[in-house]
Amino acid sequence: MIEIKDVHKSFGPLEVLKGINLTVASGEVVTIIGGSGSGKSTLLTCINGLEPINSGSIRIDGVEVHAKGTDINKLRQKVGIVFQQWNAFPHLTVLENVMLAPRKVLGMARQQAEEIAVKQLTHVGLSDKLGVYPSRLSGGQQQRMAIARALAMSPAVMLFDEVTSALDPQLVGEVLDTLKMLADEGMTMICVTHEMTFARDVSDRVAFFHQGVMAEIGTPDQIFGAPHHPETQRFLSSTR
Numbered sequence: 001m002i003e004i005k006d007v008h009k010s011f012g013p014l015e016v017l018k019g020i021n022l023t024v025a026s027g028e029v030v031t032i033i034g035g036s037g038s039g040k041s042t043l044l045t046c047i048n049g050l051e052p053i054n055s056g057s058i059r060i061d062g063v064e065v066h067a068k069g070t071d072i073n074k075l076r077q078k079v080g081i082v083f084q085q086w087n088a089f090p091h092l093t094v095l096e097n098v099m100l101a102p103r104k105v106l107g108m109a110r111q112q113a114e115e116i117a118v119k120q121l122t123h124v125g126l127s128d129k130l131g132v133y134p135s136r137l138s139g140g141q142q143q144r145m146a147i148a149r150a151l152a153m154s155p156a157v158m159l160f161d162e163v164t165s166a167l168d169p170q171l172v173g174e175v176l177d178t179l180k181m182l183a184d185e186g187m188t189m190i191c192v193t194h195e196m197t198f199a200r201d202v203s204d205r206v207a208f209f210h211q212g213v214m215a216e217i218g219t220p221d222q223i224f225g226a227p228h229h230p231e232t233q234r235f236l237s238s239t240r
């Protein structure tokens with residue numbers, strides 16, 4: 001579903017991704033862990049075409065993301081991305097916020113967009129918040145709204161970048177439960193996270209990033225139980 005081959009990415013003189021290789025199968029959940037500045041977010045923004053790459057290739061469902069002929073807007077519909085924080089439109093209700101992209105980007109009729117938005121908001125447990133304004137939602141509810149908004153575009157792949165990092169500890173669980181539900185339903189996912197318990201329980205594979213290199217990738221049992229790379233060992237002992 002996602003094929004990343006020898007991807008190099010620099011910001012000016014700073015090489016942030018130094019030859020990343022990663023293949024994610026349909027329905028697979030890959031978690032990326034690693035220290036701050038190791039290139040995790042940059043990889044996600046390259047995968048959905050928000051950032052250009054310097055060399056290598058990224059394919060999603062057979063489509064080359066950075067090829068000249070690729071319709072990047074069409075491709076982004078296939079790749080949902082949720083960040084640490086999403087600033088919803090404050091003057092629109094939760095329902096209207098989730099309807100927006102299907103209406104504007106897909107040109108969907110109001111009724112159909114509304115049906116999809118209701119379905120996805122219900123899916124993430126927000127069916128009682130449809131007519132509410134985003135400022136009335138807790139941080140955890142706002143993140144679930146952001147997930148519903150991405151799902152409303154029927155993506156083939158979902159990317160999550162530290163979606164629980166800005167939340168109060170007591171709100172983290174509800175968002176992780178939503179991610180776990182999507183994983184159980186067979187969504188293809190790449191999750192950047194600091195939540196090691198989540199990484200261990202939900203991932204098919206865990207990748208450890210260090211200074212722009214994927215130093216190690218393996219099953220959760222291997223990475224958490226018997227990490228090969230000294231930097232992985234160091235990182236994991238610092239998070240315990």
Ligand code: ADP
Nearest residue numbers: 011014016034035036037038039040041042043
């Ligand atoms: P992580 O998500 O693992 O913390 P990032 O991918 O955000 O790391 O950043 C990797 C490196 O790239 C950091 O040194 C960061 O400062 C740098 N960087 C990220 N985005 C930009 C940008 N738009 N311009 C310049 N440097 C950037």
Ligand code: MG
Nearest residue numbers: 040041042161
């Ligand atoms: Mg980041």
